[in-house]
Amino acid sequence: xxxxxxxxxxxxxxxxxxxxxxxxxxxxxxxxxxxxxxxxxxxxxxxxxxxxxxxxxxxxxxxxxxxxxxxxxxxxxxxxxxxxxxxxxxxxxxxxxxxxxxxxxxxxxxxxxxxxxxxxxxxxxxxxxxxxxxxxxxxxxxxxxxxxxxxxxxxxxxxxxxxxxxxxxxxxxxxxxxxxxxxxxxxxxxxxxxxxxxxxxxxxxxxxxxxxxxxxxxxxxxxxxxxxxxxxxxxxxxxxxxxxxxxxxxxxxxxxxxxxxxxxxxxxxxxxxxxxxxxxxxxxxxxxxxxxxxxxxxxxxxxxxxxxxxxxxxxxxxxxxxxxxxxxxxxxxxxxxxxxxxxxxxxxxxxxxxxxxxxxxxxxxxxxxxxxxxxxxxxxxxxxxxxxxxxxxxxxxxxxxxxxxxxxxxxxxxxxxxxxxxxxxxxxxxxxxxxxxxxxxxxxxxxxxxxxxxxxxxxxxxxxxxxxxxxxxxxxx
Numbered sequence: 001x002x003x004x005x006x007x008x009x010x011x012x013x014x015x016x017x018x019x020x021x022x023x024x025x026x027x028x029x030x031x032x033x034x035x036x037x038x039x040x041x042x043x044x045x046x047x048x049x050x051x052x053x054x055x056x057x058x059x060x061x062x063x064x065x066x067x068x069x070x071x072x073x074x075x076x077x078x079x080x081x082x083x084x085x086x087x088x089x090x091x092x093x094x095x096x097x098x099x100x101x102x103x104x105x106x107x108x109x110x111x112x113x114x115x116x117x118x119x120x121x122x123x124x125x126x127x128x129x130x131x132x133x134x135x136x137x138x139x140x141x142x143x144x145x146x147x148x149x150x151x152x153x154x155x156x157x158x159x160x161x162x163x164x165x166x167x168x169x170x171x172x173x174x175x176x177x178x179x180x181x182x183x184x185x186x187x188x189x190x191x192x193x194x195x196x197x198x199x200x201x202x203x204x205x206x207x208x209x210x211x212x213x214x215x216x217x218x219x220x221x222x223x224x225x226x227x228x229x230x231x232x233x234x235x236x237x238x239x240x241x242x243x244x245x246x247x248x249x250x251x252x253x254x255x256x257x258x259x260x261x262x263x264x265x266x267x268x269x270x271x272x273x274x275x276x277x278x279x280x281x282x283x284x285x286x287x288x289x290x291x292x293x294x295x296x297x298x299x300x301x302x303x304x305x306x307x308x309x310x311x312x313x314x315x316x317x318x319x320x321x322x323x324x325x326x327x328x329x330x331x332x333x334x335x336x337x338x339x340x341x342x343x344x345x346x347x348x349x350x351x352x353x354x355x356x357x358x359x360x361x362x363x364x365x366x367x368x369x370x371x372x373x374x375x376x377x378x379x380x381x382x383x384x385x386x387x388x389x390x391x392x393x394x395x396x397x398x399x400x401x402x403x404x405x406x407x408x409x410x411x412x413x414x415x416x417x418x419x420x421x422x423x424x425x426x427x428x429x430x431x432x433x434x435x436x437x438x439x440x441x442x443x444x445x446x447x448x449x450x451x452x453x454x455x456x457x458x459x460x461x462x463x464x465x466x467x468x469x470x471x472x473x474x475x476x477x
Contacts, residue, residue: 030320040346051295052295064350079324083127114381115148160193164186169274186235189234192236202239265438268437318352322348345422378393423466426443428467440454
């Protein structure tokens, strides 16, 4: 009798083991790729000059979101937000100094969600905030519980920092490119490095190498690999061949209408003297360097995609490509980030999910805070409670599905707090609850946001409706 029972038990245990093995095999992997400071100057987003063939490859494989927005156009607040699924007002992270767990110690990050589901979870490069370039090669403000493995490559671009040029103001008030003497001088400057050496010698090249190594080692899955490229974040690092792709005479500068700055609230822009002193040639050189760094990053992205295909993981892996926020390239007369204009808030976002929509775009407004619940949902995991974002799975399955959710971004500027709400037609922005000014832009007629309708009598009703929508969206779920 006991022998018969043991035989039945052995069969049952074998069947249970097979079921577990099949269940594990059916789990979709995740490859999350984040580019640092990347705006939508990309071919698949309609830029006629920028060469981004590998971002375009992913767009052909998945859903390209036309209107995706960060919650704060600065690295640390944005990354803390989308990696937790919590808005900046929940994490209370508004600068590049604080690690989010000091404010929300019990937050469950997307990395933790997948670890709890039995995934191998690792990151290479920049996912949480790093001071760039000084902290490259360190953990920066990383969150150790989010990952089972953390890899911090550092390339020759860091060793060659004394070859980096940055725009600085001379004593006579002119702007010029000058060699740097310290990595700590570069983080918030316009700086460039036509790099010596091959792609794979640079930091982003090494990041691609390490990401490929993780894919090879953990190809049997399930895995969650997060790959964080540093480019095109300043300094704009790229081997010279990428600079050669963008002759200065092909680069067109944005125009800023006379008197424009008088039409917007004072906190909306804070222009630096050195940037205002730049010549048009220097502006084109800065844009050239940014585009070169973009194409260099794109080439490293292509190497990772090639590895995914070579390892036959494409049909088993959810791939997300995104940036942490957008970037000004002289639009509105501004550079870099930390505004509530479309240029800084708008981000590239592409989601490729096996068996879902491919080669389509979605016109719906979505937010980066939606990333955590979306990945959990697409992978068949339980979505953690109390997240501020929601799953974008309905739009991954049907990019033009009905969708009423707007996108909310916020910013601190000159001690003023700004909030901006974006629908498919309108952007409404207010500073200090409207006391320091409001902005309203018709995105269909004025996509460059150069005509502020906020004080126009005929749009009073629209302003009131958008203000109500803003207040409703700011409330926690």
